[in-house]
Amino acid sequence: MSKGLSLWFAASSIILLIVTAVSLSHSLWLALLFSILAICNIGWGFVIKAKRNRAEFNRS
Secondary structure, three states: OOHHHHHHHHHHHHHHHHHHHHHOOOOHHHHHHHHHHHHHHHHHHHHHHHHHHHHHHHHO
8 A cells, every 4th residue: 555545544544533532522423423434444444455465466
């Protein structure tokens, strides 16, 4: 995975986790929504990384 894409997933995950922490004091449902979005974002980063590594391995 490129450095820019890694930085994007890292920064967006941190932002989503911060928003989750802030929303805990306001609404449980918002906190649950943002935590699910954060987990999905982190998982999607791993999926993209695996797909790119597999494509690179098949190319060799």
